[in-house]
Amino acid sequence: MELARKDGYGDAWLFALAWLAAGRMVTVGNANVAANIHQLAELDTWKALLEAGYPAEGMDHAVAQRTSMSIQDLGRRAAATSILVELHRELGDLPWDVLPWFVDGGTRRLEAEGTVVPELAALLFDLLGAPNDCELWIPFDLRGQLTVEALRRGWRVLAASPLLAWTLPAQLLLTIEAGHPDHPKVRRDVDRDSAGRPISRANYSLVMPPFGVQVKDSRLAMWDASGGKGLEQFARSESWAIHEFVNRTNKRAVFVATQGVLFAKGQEQRLREYLLHRGGGCNEVEAVISLPPGVFGAAGIAGALLVVKPGGGNDDVYMADLGSGRRSLQEAGDIVAAGHEIALGKVTTDKARPVSRNEIAANEYSLAPSRYLRRVADLGASAVALGDICTALRPPTTSKDPSPFEVAEVGQQDLNHWQTISHELEKTTYLKASPKPAVLVQPGDIVFSIKGTVGKAALMGGAAQDRPTVVSQSCLALRPSSDRVIPQYLLMYLRSPHGQAQLEGLQVGAGVQHISPSTLLNMQVPVPPLEAQREACADYDRLCELEAQVAQLQGEIGDLTKHRWPAEVQ
Structure with missing residues (x-):
């Protein structure tokens, strides 16, 4: 990579992979080279490598001017060859493992897109179980990391x-791993019906779809096996x-x-309901x-795993939370x-427990483990839902530009x-309407703040x-029912x-952490008689x-x- 960077030569990481793949094809004794x-x-x-199956696009990155005899190109090829000769001398017949370079340190580099940290890759395959000479379907593997791990x-x-077809980084990575881009244990063909639609199935699948892609009018749409029902219900790539x-x-x-798949409303909730009742x-x-956050190579967002066993299992869902706390992405x-x-x-x-389907259904079909693992003491018979004693006031639609409708804004500060x-x-905002x-x-x-802190x-x-x-976009206001609860009492409980x-x-x-208004209003609050609340409010006065x-x-x-x-200074 340093050689390519020094010469300002295209994508340095693809240059490095292309040369490593070529070196590997030569050193494993490929009969066609x-x-x-x-x-x-x-x-x-390089022409012989192409005839032996080396990807043409890879050669474009390694030797851009295939017929060039310029001093610079000759020097670059000689320097790259020298690096590979030294690498081969050091490693001999040992594997050339470049996976750690792809995912090292959670650096969120562009070349790490589509990868996961090695510890997560190990967990994924342990969740799948022993291969027993079975075939594993990995339909989304942008860099080839999961395919290489599966083969190992x-x-x-x-x-x-x-x-799209097998990506160049994946082809090069597989070539470095096996010495040839066409591995005997990897197949890319798919069974199709008379109309040409894919109908393939597999006993085991490991699926990490691209995030946030709209399915309609994309290549994903032609794969819909439900006769269009999936496209109607699930518009985003993950849920689809x-x-x-x-x-x-x-x-x-x-x-x-x-x-977001675990707790978001709309199509994600439809998906969760479908999965829980599918059997x-x-x-x-x-x-x-x-x-x-930090398990994905090129993104600092938090992730989730779902393990599904078509055909049956226990009535309970095993919930485990490995994501609590705010720590460095690294x-x-x-x-x-x-x-x-x-x-x-x-x-x-206390970071995991089985949760029944009935409990999940009672919690808006949320599959967020944190919702079931943060247990608190029983509130007793006086507990009621917050929504039964309060009305929620949500923030209005604001205008980016000044308007006649100027109001004060109260927020987290x-x-x-x-x-x-x-x-x-201190803060003033403008509304689009009165x-x-x-x-x-x-x-x-x-x-009350519902987003961020x-x-x-x-x-x-x-x-x-x-x-x-009005309240800011990260807050809402709770208006207590005067005949049910005293505001000072409710505030003390919420902050307790x-x-x-x-x-x-x-x-x-x-x-960003948040809580939906509907979820907040389902929160249980102890509401004793008003007289008992008034006595408790003496504590509020003392706090002030x-x-x-x-x-x-x-x-x-x-x-x-x-x-x-x-x-x-005077």
């Missing part, structure tokens, strides 16, 4: 893909691919996706595992490795204190009377350790007093530290 590694500087050797584990691989390949798998399928009385979803591999045995269900831990929000609000009363915040409403809350005070006020523990279990997010005292003391400390030697 009558040359040795020292002859790679000669164009005739003893699988035969069906690489037929709804996307899971639906499609669970219906093309006979024994076991492992799906790799972003976490009728027999549950086919065996396990759901959440993954930390630690993703270590986190997955530490949770390997948990994901396989081999150890007892205003939710740091126990005392009511009575200061002048605000309806239903979106304007009033004194006594609880402003989830769970911050404060009581609206006199600031809402100074001018029309018990309330925050509930909220932690309800928040989800592949990138203490907060004011702390502010006063901090002010005095500041005055004492600077009054003799202020920063301003």
Whole structure:
């Protein structure tokens, strides 16, 4: 790669792969290539490689001017050949393993797109089980990483893909692995019906579809095996691919996706309901595992695994959470490795447990493990859903440009204190239309953050009377029913350790953590009689007093530290 970069020569990483693949074809003693590694500087050797099956596109990256005899090109070929000769001298007949370079360190380089950290690759194949000389369908493998790992584990691989033909990086990687781009244990052909539509099936599948691709009018559409029903229900590549390949798998399928598949509404929820009820009385979803951000080679988003066993399994779904906590993307591999045995269900831990289908159905068919693993103490008979005692006020549609409809905006920056929000609000926003009363915040409403830092809350005070006020896009307002709950009491519960523990279990997010309004309103809250609430509100008054005292003391400390030697020089 350094050689290509020094000369400003195209894609440096493809240049390196192309030369490594050529060197590997020569050194393994390919019968169709009558040359040795020292002859790679000669164009005739490259022509022989092409005739032996070396990808023509790869030669374009390695030797761009196939007939060039310029000093620069001759020098580049000689230098690259020298590197390969030295590599062959060091390794001899040992394999040339370039996979670690593809995925090293979670660096999110472009060339790592379509790969996963090695620790996740190991987990995927352990979830599949022993190959027993079976064929594994890997329909999406942009860089060839999963195919190479499967071959090393003893699988035969069906690489037929709804996307374009076998990509160049995958061809080169396989050539480096086996010495030839056409591996005897890899096939790419697919069975078709009389109309030419693919009808192939496999006993085992490992599916990591591209993220966020629209299926309609793409190459994926022609693969729909449900007569168009899949296209009608699932417009995005992840949900469509899971639906499609669970219906093309006979024994076991492992799906790799972003976490949105586990909790998002719309087509993702339809998919979850379909998977949970697909087997009728027999549950086919065996396990759901959440993954930390950083497991994907070119993206810093959190991932998820779904293990499906067509034809049956237990009534329960094994839920494991390997993705909790906010840690560096570079630690993703270590986190997955530490949770390997948990994901396989081999150890007892508070990070995993079986969950019944009935419990999942009662939780909006969410498959987010965190929702079932953050257990809190029973609230007793007085517990009711938050939506039964509050009305939610959502943020209105704002305008990017100034408009006649100017309002104050209350947001997360205003939710740091126990005392009511009575200061002048700093932020102003513009609406596309005159605000309806239903979106304007009033004194006594609880402003609550639902995106980013989830769970911050404060009581609206006199600031809402100074001018029309709305909540920011990352918040909503809760308007308590005066005959059911006292605002100060509800605020104390929401900010209590018990309330925050509930909220932690309800928040989800592949990138930014959030909680949907409907999920929040299903949260359970203890609601004793109003008299008991009034007694508890004495604690709220005391909290406000203490907060004011702390502010006063901090002010005095500041005055004492600077009054003799202020920063301003006279």
